[in-house]
Amino acid sequence: MTLVDTVRRFNRSYTQRIGALDESFLGTGRPLGASRLLFEVGPDGAAVRDLRERLDLDSGYLTRLLSRLADDGLVDVRPDPADRRRRLVTLTAVGQTAYRELDERSERKARGLLEPLTERQRARLDEALGTADLLIRAATVHLRVVDPVSDAARTALGEYYAELGRRFPGGFAPEPRDDGADALRAPGGAFLVATSDGAPVACGGVRRLDDSTGEIKRMWVAPDWRGAGLGARLLRRLEDEARRLGYARAVLDTNRALTEAIAMYGRAGYREIEPYSRDNPYAEVFFEKPLV
Known part of the structure; x- marks a missing residue:
């Protein structure tokens, strides 16, 4: 049996056992798509644009699902007072009750699936599902060129700078937010962000x-x-962008504290070289790789 066969068999088995094929998902009177959307709106509400990104839904299909929930009195869809071009979705009082009921039924369903398993089997399932979830999400991330000062880029860079601050022995002082942004735009550069469920990763x-x-x-x-x-x-995609921009060689620098990154660069074919710049006070190791 091939990996493709295994994935297809798991999809058939899992969707049947969680009730995804039922017209009334978990006995709520709604199919899985509408129920999942109701859950994603949640008690705090959400922007239509964020829901579309998070669930990776076609705009027309999302509109139809929202119309169904609105017709059932479960959600309100209104323009965002802060930006009339955006639409916000919130749960009504009836929707709040439906959300709690859906959450409780989903909890009971999951507990029922685990009930026949031993503790050892549950531990194996926990590890296996955690690994499967990570790899499936990694295979389906959206990797896009974005403006380096966009919200997604700022969020990702904020996490990046915070981690450097934790890992560098003397801490890390980031550059001003917009410093160097022009260099990461066409025609000489590009900036990529990978998102999963609408969040930068x-x-x-x-x-x-x-x-x-x-x-x-x-x-x-x-x-x-x-x-x-x-x-x-991500590194392969950055190399592709560099080729597209006309570069025949890629270089990079890093700090010795980032051991996982150094190992990855080595596996990707980069070789250590003498420093090519003194502009980065945190750079301790320098690499290059031919792109042609």
Whole structure:
């Protein structure tokens, strides 16, 4: 049996056992799609744009699902007072009750599935599902070129700077937010952000060092996403962007405290070189890789 066969068999088995095929998911009177959307709106509400990004739904289908929930008196959809171009979704009082009922029924269903298993079986399932969830999410992240001062980029870079501050022996003082942003835009550069469920989980950029060389900068992967191959995928995409921009060589620098990154660069074919710049006071190790 191939891996594709295994994934397909798991999909068939799991969707049947959790009731995804039922017209009334968990006996709520609503199918799975509408129930999941109700759960994602949640007690705090959400923007339509965020729901579309988080659930990766077609705009037309999302609109139809929201219309159904609104017709059932479960949600209100109104323009955002702070930005009339955005629409906000909130649960009505009836929707709040439906949300709590859905949450409770989902909890009971999960407990029922686990009930026949021994403690050892539950531990195995916990580990297996955690690994499967991480790898499936890693395979389906959205990796896009964005403006380096966009909200997604700022969020990712904020996490990146915070981690450097924790890991560098003497801490880390980030550059001003917009410093160097122009270099990470076309025509000489690009900035990438990976998102999952609408949230940034990785980022990195490439900028011009000279006519034939692109420098990879600000590469970061969220700690709980490491080990899933996302860093290597991001690095390959940055190299592709560097080629697209006309660079024949990629270089980068890093700090010795970032041991996982150094190991990844080595696996990706980078070799250590003499310092090519003294601009970064935190740089201790320098690498290069031909791109042609």
